[in-house]
Amino acid sequence: SQQGEEDPQALSIQEGENATMNCSYKTSINNLQWYRQNSGRGLVHLILIRSNEREKHSGRLRVTLDTSKKSSSLLITASRAADTASYFCVTSGSGNTPLVFGKGTRLSVIA
Template identity: 95%
Template sequence: SQQGEEDPQALSIQEGENATMNCSYKTSINNLQWYRQNSGRGLVHLILIRSNEREKHSGRLRVTLDTSKKSSSLLITASRAADTASYFCVDSGAGSYQLTFGKGTKLSVIP
């Protein structure tokens, strides 16, 4: 299965600070994706990074990928209270349909 495992499990920061969460995976990846889930809602796609990329930006989001360590990190800069959510990673590469998620990182941004 194409599962990611996120850490930390929970993260609490003040508004304006940066938030960093990590993802580790076990198999070789093709594309690694990050998703966000607001409480009681479905997941929303945030950003995709391909295996041949090392870093990608989208607005206040920065994703890095280290294939040698089989890990990725998601950085949210200048966090806002609205960033409070759970964040998940998953490998959506070809070859497997079993898209499984880890427990996610629950981010709380305190105003």
């Protein structure tokens, strides 16, 4: 299984603070993606990092990948109330194994 596991399960912060979420996985990967889900409906792709990359930025998002530790982290800087959502990591390997999601991290940003 390519399932990632997110940690913590829930995170509550004040608006303006940074939020860090972690993801661990068990098998070798080609890439890792992070998704956001608002209000229990469709997920939105945030960022992809490939196995030969160590860090990637997109706006207020920073993703790191440590393949030796089989872990990734997602940092959201200067959080906003609109960042309140569940965040999921998902990995894929060299084959065509479908993407399997974990339980996610539920982030609450309090205004």
